[in-house]
Amino acid sequence: MHPLVTQAQIDTFQTEGVVLIKGLFKSHIDTIRSGIERNMAKPGPYAAENLKEGEAGRFFDDYCNWTRIPEFEEVIRTSPAAEVAADLMGSQRVQVFHDHVLVKEPGTSKATPWHQDGPYYFVDGIQNVSFWSPMDPVNDNSLRCVAGSHAWDKPVLPTRWLAETSFYANEDEYMPVPDPDAEGMDIKEWQMEPGDAVAFNYGILHGARGNEASTRRRAFSLRLLGDDARYIERPGPTSPPFPGHDMKPGQRLREDWFPTIFERKDII
Numbered sequence: 065m066h067p068l069v070t071q072a073q074i075d076t077f078q079t080e081g082v083v084l085i086k087g088l089f090k091s092h093i094d095t096i097r098s099g100i101e102r103n104m105a106k107p108g109p110y111a112a113e114n115l116k117e118g119e120a121g122r123f124f125d126d127y128c129n130w131t132r133i134p135e136f137e138e139v140i141r142t143s144p145a146a147e148v149a150a151d152l153m154g155s156q157r158v159q160v161f162h163d164h165v166l167v168k169e170p171g172t173s174k175a176t177p178w179h180q181d182g183p184y185y186f187v188d189g190i191q192n193v194s195f196w197s198p199m200d201p202v203n204d205n206s207l208r209c210v211a212g213s214h215a216w217d218k219p220v221l222p223t224r225w226l227a228e229t230s231f232y233a234n235e236d237e238y239m240p241v242p243d244p245d246a247e248g249m250d251i252k253e254w255q256m257e258p259g260d261a262v263a264f265n266y267g268i269l270h271g272a273r274g275n276e277a278s279t280r281r282r283a284f285s286l287r288l289l290g291d292d293a294r295y296i297e298r299p300g301p302t303s304p305p306f307p308g309h310d311m312k313p314g315q316r317l318r319e320d321w322f323p324t325i326f327e328r329k330d331i332i
């Protein structure tokens with residue numbers, strides 16, 4: 065087990081689907097900040113501005129850039145994230161799914177809508193984890209996660225953040241997006257320092273308030289996969305789409321695009 069993790073945290077991750085890992089990227093803060101600057105200066109094809117005309121601030125996000133942003137590749141390959149992910153997921157192997165940058169500039173009142181990431185992805189299985197790590201101190205503007213929501217019977221309807229329309233046509237297969245505050249759900253949120261990370265399962269319902277602080281709220285999310293991750297067909301193009309991936313239902317995700325970054329060598 066990696067020294068950053070305890071058995072109690074693993075148990076919490078397994079039952080509640082979300083846990084705080086203090087200092088996960090502590091030695092990589094400058095590198096991640098530089099990567100975010102490079103990413104914002106040269107956005108990729110999926111970069112989005114998530115505010116409507118007239119809304120205050122700036123809410124930028126972009127994903128799947130680690131192969132062209134050396135800072136992100138360095139963090140993915142050298143930080144403790146991969147080993148910690150193996151511990152939390154109870155997995156022998158850890159594959160990269162993708163990186164995601166989400167920046168809310170000061171005075172951005174737009175909330176990140178409540179959503180589960182899983183329904184947007186072409187990944188089936190329960191061994192998966194995202195690490196959401198702020199690169200600025202966060203308090204009210206931290207990530208908010210509904211404990212236990214990864215075990216709900218029905219997935220939550222995925223929607224487009226800006227247009228607020230349904231992401232797929234088959235709406236009946238999903239439950240409507242709940243209002244966790246109004247419904248008194250068990251919401252986990254932490255005051256965090258740069259480099260701390262919230263570890264959460266792809267099935268966890270999560271969102272964030274706007275950034276009313278006078279400081280930026282830069283976040284780096286790293287999405288990793290475990291042993292049971294398999295390609296699954298969705299009713300339409302997924303997010304991220306990974307065009308031309310050529311995978312078939314039931315296959316492991318292709319190693320050349322989603323490399324294994326950690327493998328546990330059991331001593332016999």
Ligand SMILES: O=C(O)CCC(=O)C(=O)O
Nearest residue numbers: 166176181196272283285
């Ligand atoms: O940073 C945010 O506002 C939301 C983050 C998020 O949805 C994620 O990392 O999956």
